[in-house]
Amino acid sequence: MDLKWFRVPRDVVFGQGTLEYLSKLQGTRAMLVTGGRSMRRLGFLDRASGYLQAAGMTVEIVDGVEPNPSVQTVERGAQAMRDFKPDLIIAIGGGSALDAAKIMWAFYEYPDLTFEQIIPIDSIPTLRKKARFVAIPSTSGTASEITAFSVITDTEKHIKYPIVSYEITPDVAILDPEVAAAMPPVVTANTGMDVLTHAIEAFVSKNASSYTDPLAMEAIKLVFENIPTAYDRGTDMSARENMHNASTLAGMAFTNSSLGCVHSMAHKIGGRFNITHGLANAILLPYVIEYNREATPKYGEIEAALGVESLARAVQELNARVGIATTLADNGEVEITEAAFRDALQEMSENACEDPCTFTNPRDTGCLDLAEIYEAAYFGSLQEN
Numbered sequence: 001m002d003l004k005w006f007r008v009p010r011d012v013v014f015g016q017g018t019l020e021y022l023s024k025l026q027g028t029r030a031m032l033v034t035g036g037r038s039m040r041r042l043g044f045l046d047r048a049s050g051y052l053q054a055a056g057m058t059v060e061i062v063d064g065v066e067p068n069p070s071v072q073t074v075e076r077g078a079q080a081m082r083d084f085k086p087d088l089i090i091a092i093g094g095g096s097a098l099d100a101a102k103i104m105w106a107f108y109e110y111p112d113l114t115f116e117q118i119i120p121i122d123s124i125p126t127l128r129k130k131a132r133f134v135a136i137p138s139t140s141g142t143a144s145e146i147t148a149f150s151v152i153t154d155t156e157k158h159i160k161y162p163i164v165s166y167e168i169t170p171d172v173a174i175l176d177p178e179v180a181a182a183m184p185p186v187v188t189a190n191t192g193m194d195v196l197t198h199a200i201e202a203f204v205s206k207n208a209s210s211y212t213d214p215l216a217m218e219a220i221k222l223v224f225e226n227i228p229t230a231y232d233r234g235t236d237m238s239a240r241e242n243m244h245n246a247s248t249l250a251g252m253a254f255t256n257s258s259l260g261c262v263h264s265m266a267h268k269i270g271g272r273f274n275i276t277h278g279l280a281n282a283i284l285l286p287y288v289i290e291y292n293r294e295a296t297p298k299y300g301e302i303e304a305a306l307g308v309e310s311l312a313r314a315v316q317e318l319n320a321r322v323g324i325a326t327t328l329a330d331n332g333e334v335e336i337t338e339a340a341f342r343d344a345l346q347e348m349s350e351n352a353c354e355d356p357c358t359f360t361n362p363r364d365t366g367c368l369d370l371a372e373i374y375e376a377a378y379f380g381s382l383q384e385n
Helices: 018-024 044-054 071-084 095-109 185-204 213-232 237-257 261-273 277-295 298-306 311-321 338-353 356-360 367-379
Strands: 011-014 029-033 058-062 088-093 132-137 149-154 159-164 172-175
Touching (some): 011 018, 011 237, 018 044, 029 044, 029 071, 029 095, 044 058, 044 088, 058 071, 071 095, 071 149, 088 095, 095 132, 095 149, 159 261, 159 356, 172 237, 185 213, 185 298, 185 311, 213 237, 213 311, 261 277, 261 338, 261 356, 261 367, 277 298, 277 311, 277 367, 298 311
Parallel strands (some): 011 172, 029 058, 029 088, 088 132
Antiparallel strands (some): 149 159
8 A cells, every 4th residue: 555644733823923822722731842042032932921821821941952952952851841741832942942842742751762762763652642732933944843853963973863753743833923033144044945955855855746746836936035035134024924934835845755865964964063954954955956956857847937047056046145155164154174074974974874864865875975965065066967
C-alpha cells in the first residue's frame, strides 16, 4: 500500500491581534515556553500570560531557550513541566523556543524517554496523554508552529539532530503578525530566507505531491514579493502578514514532503560552527540548486513562475538585497577559517549524508558530493548548468 499523509494542526488562527485567542482555550494549568528576553521585553509574554489567566488557568514560565536549543535545555524544561503538571503547553518566540518546547513536551509525557531514542524518524510515542500544545511564532521562518519537525543540538557531539514525528505537530498554531513585527532586519532576513529554502526544497522533494506543491509555490512567490519590504520597513503589516503566511504555507508543504540537502548541510555546519540556521540555508541554497538541477525539471517551473532565467542567481540576488553574503567564508556572523573548515569538512559531510533530509533530496547524494557542495559554498564557486 502506497500510503501518504497530509497533516497540519487542527486549528490555524491567523491575523492581527490573534494572540488574544489564548483567552478562548480550555485548561487548568498552562506552561509558557520562550527564548531570551525579547518576548518579555516587548510585552508579549505578559499579554499571553494575561489571556491564559483570563481563561481561568494557572500559568508558569520556562524561559532561556538558546538560539540552538540543546538537549540539556530540553531536559531542564521537561523537569519543570513534570513539577508543574500542565495540561496546556504554549511555546511563544522564535523557532528555537518552539522546537525545544516540542521535545520538552515529549519528555514530560514520557519521563523515561531518552534523546537517543527519539532520533530515528517517527520514534516519539503517542502524545496528548497529559497536555495539548499551542505554538505562537515570533519569527517568519522555521514554521515549527505547523510542522512535525524539531531541531535539537547535542552540544557534546556538535551535531544538530532533526527530530521528525507527526506526534509533535502542534494542536493549535496562532499566527499574529504583530508578534513578528518586532523582528530586527537581520532576523527578518535570515528567517525569511529560511522560509524560501523550506518552500523550494519542499517543491523539489522526492516526496512532493499535488497537496504540497501549490503551498510551496505560493510561499516562494510571497517571499520574493515581500521580504525586501519586511526587511526595509519592519512595521509594514502587510509585508509582515504575507511573510508570516509564507512561513506557515512552506511549513505545511515541507512537513508533508520533507526537505533536501540544503537543510541536512545547514544542520551540520550549524552544529559545528554555530552559524544561524537560516543564514546557513540562505548561503547554501544556490549551490544545492545547481547541484540538483540535472535531477529535476521543477526548478524550471519555479523560474517560469517568477519570471527569472536562473533561480540560483535570483536567490543570490535576493540574499544580497537583504544583506546576506554569497559564501560561508564571508558569512558575516561567525568566523570559519579555512583551516577549521577543512578540519571539519569530512565529518560534516558524512553526518549530513545520514541526515533524514538528504533522503528526500531530488538527486541521489553521497558524502563526496556534499563535501564538494560545502567547498563550493565556502569559496563561492557557483557553477551554473
